[in-house]
Amino acid sequence: MTAGWVIALAAGIAVLAWIVGAPLAAARRRRALAARSLTEDERRAMQAWLPFARGLPVPLHDRLGRLTAIFIGEKEFTGCGGLTVTPEMKVAIAAQACLLVLGRNTHVYDRLRSVLVYPSQFVVPGQWHDEHGVVTEESRVLAGESWDVSRVILSWEDVDSRGAPGEAYNVVIHEFAHYLDHESGGAPWIAGTAARRRWFRLLDAELEALRARADAGARTFLDPYAAEDRGEFFAVASEAFFEEPAALAREMPALYRALADIYRLDPAAW
Ligand SMILES: [Zn+2]
Structure with missing residues (x-):
């Protein structure tokens, strides 16, 4: 064997070791993060930001803690515009984001690298x-942004002013729903052509009905902003x-059932 071949072979083995080793190392890191239990302060912050977390079935409650610990350990939080991101802010964002993946367990926004937080709308x-x-x-003023799977941008003022009971405004849920939507081409976790077709048929029918009511000036259960397009409809429906x-579940039962399938959760029962 010539020296050239030996070098090529060694390089090949190194690449193979990296391909096999990198995911194993990532999985190991993730297991270690999941094993770290939240501190007392983090746990208190989670209860404060997700008051209904107390009512979650115990396995889901524990899993939410684990996912939140993974999220905080894996993602980089960057304060922008002079903001310092406190440990409580991290829990507020991570726990609410992890609520969306709570029923899925294996997915913790794997391709997300960083969360950028501005003091207010940017x-x-x-x-x-x-x-x-x-x-x-043109320039736009936004409360949140997630067009790209490696980062999500949030306005802290908007995270902090999530809606009172009876008002479904939650910018973290909204932006992370966009994240899942983008990542999956508009059909999060829905596999198979027939299932995807069914989902888009339902989405379009609900979207059209909402548009018709909004255009007629009638009351809409979802914020009329949902009528913008499929993506906004999914994000706003996820907030609700x-x-x-x-x-x-009462106002839009078919949509509720479809979202319960997507998220594999039944929050109406909590
Ligand atoms: Zn949106």
């Missing part, structure tokens, strides 16, 4: 496409699913 310059494909160049589950 300005994003860019190109915006409307539903007719018209592109406008976790914040006002019983009302959503």
Whole structure:
């Protein structure tokens, strides 16, 4: 065997070791993070931010703690615009984000690297496409953003002013629902052509019904902002699913059932 071959072979073995070893090391790191129990302060913050967490079935409650610990350990939190991200802020964001993946367990926003937190709403310059494909160049003021699977941006003021009971406003749930939506091409965890077709059929029917009511000036159960497009509909419906589950189940039962399948959770029973 020539020296060239030996080098090529060694390089090949090294690449193979990395391909096999990297996920194993990541899994090991994750197990270690999951084993770390939340501190007393973190646990208190979780109860304060998710008051209904106390009513969760014990296995789900414990799992939420584990996922929150993984999220805090794995993701980088960056304060922007002079904000310092405190441990309590991290719990508030992580625990609410992990609520969406609580029924799935294996998924902790694996490709997400960082969460950027601004003190209040922030300005994003860019190109915006409307539903007719018209592109406008302008700056927008946003409470949250998640177009890219490696980062999510949030306004702390908006995280902090989540809706009172009966008002489904939750920017963390909204943005992380967008994350799952983008990551899956609009059908989180829905596998198979027939199931995806069924989901999009339901989504479009609910979206059309909402638009019709909003256009007629009638009361809509979901915030009329949901009528923007499929993505906003899913994000707003997810806020209602976790914040006002019983009302959503009563007002839009087919949508509630579809979301319960997607998230593998039944928050109306909590
Ligand atoms: Zn949105």
